[in-house]
Amino acid sequence: MTCTDCEASIKKGVKELSGIDSVSANYKDSTAFVRFDSAKTNLKAISEAIAKRGYEVK
Ligand SMILES: [Cu+2]
Numbered sequence: 001m002t003c004t005d006c007e008a009s010i011k012k013g014v015k016e017l018s019g020i021d022s023v024s025a026n027y028k029d030s031t032a033f034v035r036f037d038s039a040k041t042n043l044k045a046i047s048e049a050i051a052k053r054g055y056e057v058k
């Protein structure tokens with residue numbers, strides 16, 4: 001992530017999944033925090049949603 005637009009893009013991409021409670025992203029330290037319902041989605045789906053928007057997930 002290089003700017004606040006990246007944060008917004010990641011948040012939007014993750015929120016499109018079902019079972020997401022909240023998403024926050026911080027481009028300055030390249031982190032994203034996601035609270036989700038593990039019965040509805042999982043880390044893999046979230047990682048894919050982020051990767052689909054062109055970001056590397058570590
Ligand atoms: Cu950006």
